[in-house]
Amino acid sequence: MIEKIRIGCGAGFSGDRLDPAVILVEQGELDYLVLECLAERTIALAQKRKLQNPQAGYDPLLERRVELLLEPLLRKKVKLITNMGAANPLAAADKIIEIAKQKKLHVKVAAVIGDDVLTSIDQTAHALETSQPLVTHGALISANAYMGVEGILEALQTNADIIITGRVADPSLFLAPMMHAFGWTEQSYDLLGKGTVLGHLLECAGQLTGGYYADPGKKNVPDMAHLGHPFVDVLADGSGMLGKIKGTGGMINLDTVKEQLLYEVVNPHAYYTPDVIADFTTVKLIQHAKDQVRVSGGTGYSKPDTLKVSVGYQAGYLGEGEITYAGTNAVGRATLAGEIVKERLRSVLPDVRVDLIGQNSVHGNAFHRSEPYEVRLRVAVKTSDANHAALVGEEVEALYTNGPGGGGGVRKYIHEMVGIVSTLIDRKLVKPQIIVKTS
Amino acid sequence: MKLYNIAHSRAGDKGNTLTLSLIPYKESDYAWLCEKVTAEKVKAHLQEIVKGKVVRYELPNIASLLFVCQQALSTGVTTSWVMDAHGKTLSYALLEMEI
Structure with a gap:
């Protein structure tokens, strides 16, 4: 029975810095590295690139990130979970295999597909934002459903070194390895709620460690040029300890964590993901030590019957x-x-x-x-x-x-x-x- | 006194909706903030920016408030023509409030 896993987040958006992930893998004693690189608009742009070239449509920084990370990931036995597949996870997997062959490294890559629903979607359905039929907004380029943990869980069972997805809800990238390690079921709503809280806290990487926070004289953050990205030690009961690598810049305290907990949350009583409806109002935070905050509480309810499509x-x-x-x-x-x-x-x-x-x-x-x-x-x-x-x-x-x-x-x-x-x-x-x- | 002196804030975007947290530096100021910084006050303060309604959520566990502001981002980040399409700077507009 596994008691604890450590998940790091080395990128919080497509254009994020390259070096924090390398530091996390080399020095972080991670079990899993997550790179969250997909915004709503990013996948539509990727879809446009794929239309012009069937081998394109994955994250523009995929090659550079994999070039830097592949050898240390394998050497340190850290599994990578990332949505850098964007509109084309299969082509992204091919590219990773190509890089591994050049480096004479043996790697197993699992691509998770199925989020592309452009051909199956009802184009006359009304948009949630405007209440107008989808087609009236302009020529449709892409339609991607926010998938949950299912595909990633299946991929984890293959013991793949790298799992590369398209559109998956950001917290699911983190929740899947927790469910896999601890055997949490789809019905363990409170645990899924807690895991989703931790995933949400980590998904923007540097925004937990002093990025998007500093205000000199009022909110001082050390050494932001070398901001460390965060990791979390997750326990089987769903609680977690947030931390960062010693010697990196930035900081983790109650204020940085509170800001990130509420970031982009439109209803803290009901945070919808494909896996669970999480309640953030029950979360408790304790500063455990310098740059260490303990997260507990957090609850959840049964997952929704529908998935959001972007x-x-x-x-x-x-x-x-x-x-x-x-x-x-x-x-x-x-x-x-x-x-x-x-x-x-x-x-x-x-x-x-x-x-x-x-x-x-x-x-x-x-x-x-x-x-x-x-x-x-x-x-x-x-x-x-x-x-x-x-x-x-x-x-x-x-x-x-x-x-x-x-x-x-x-x-x-x-x-x-x-x-x-x-x-x-x-x-x-x-x-x-x-x-x-x-x- | 400006809110800036006693609290901090982070802005987030979801479509055309802006989220603004409001977090006192001292947790003991939370009750006072709840009393002073109502949804109506935030709506009035940001009237030039927020066209829709403002909903306030209280999170006593973490001594923080969250304001969810509708129709605040000029149709949303992807089709906005304003400089700051995400509304990332707007946390500091909230902190300009005099209390």
Whole structure:
């Protein structure tokens, strides 16, 4: 009977730092490493890459992360569980096998598939966010169901070294190895609730150890350039001890843990995952020692009958242009510049957003204080026409010679937008499957 | 006094919904925060940003409040045209509140 497992989280989003995971594997005495790299929009973008190339569509940093981690993972006997498969877990598994062969390493990889429900979804079903039929939002690109632990549990039974998934609920990446190690059943709701709390705390990696937290003078965090990512020692009763590697930067205390416990939670009494409905209000936290917080409590209820499906659609283009003004009356000149661009675009693009970065671009004018010394004008439009999106940057650039005095540093951007809406699907229609490959 | 002096906050996003935790540095300030920082007050404070309703959850176990703010992110992160599409900076807008 296993008494304790240690799970580390070495990445909390697709673009996360590479080195913390290596440190966790080399020095962390881990049983499992989780890399959580998939946001809602990421999978839709990955789906677009897969449409252009059937061997693409996995996480863009997969190769670099695996190059760094593969040898230490095998040497230290740490199992990797990651959703870096994105829209194409099978191609990701092939790539890992290819890297292992180059390194002359023997590895067993299990790909978990079955989350792609684009062909089986009812496109006339209403989106949860807008109550409009899915198809009315734009051409659909992707539809991925949030799967739970089932596929990962099956993969764990094959004794694979690496388990690579597509869309799986983030906490399930952590809950599956706990269920596997301790023999928790699908009906042990309180244990699944506790495990989900721990998974939720870890899934954003550095956000538990002082990242997205520090505020110098008020909330000081040491050595953030070398922020250590967290691990948790999970006991069979579902309680856990959060920790980090000695010598790494960052910190874990009650405040960092509280902030992360409530992060992106829309109802702390009922946190829905495919595995359980967890209650976060019963969680108890105790600072055990420096950089160690004990997590207990947490409860759960029977899992929902439906799974959430994240649906990606083509949402047109975002066009942006920026220019900076500085010195006396910088705000006056930037404001005039914004009016000029608006007037120039009015016949084609009547709806234009104008921000003064440094003055009102993120919190509006409600808390505005003194005038800044320098200010950056930003003009933005949303449009279905790429050429119209480009007009914004062109008009901002033309301010150099046609606009107010002293405007500099123009940047212009066109960004193809992929929108995301959600719907629900009967969970019986989503069947996880695993495919095992070896080098 | 600003909320900033006695509490901290983290912003999160789910679609067009913004979540803001509010955590006193001293757990003994929790009851006072519950009394002073109501959902109505947060809604009024963030009226330029939050277009929908604000729901407050109390978590006495961890001496923290959670505000769930609907229609706050200009249609949501994927199709937003604002600078901070996630609303990550908005925790500090909450902390500007005078109490």
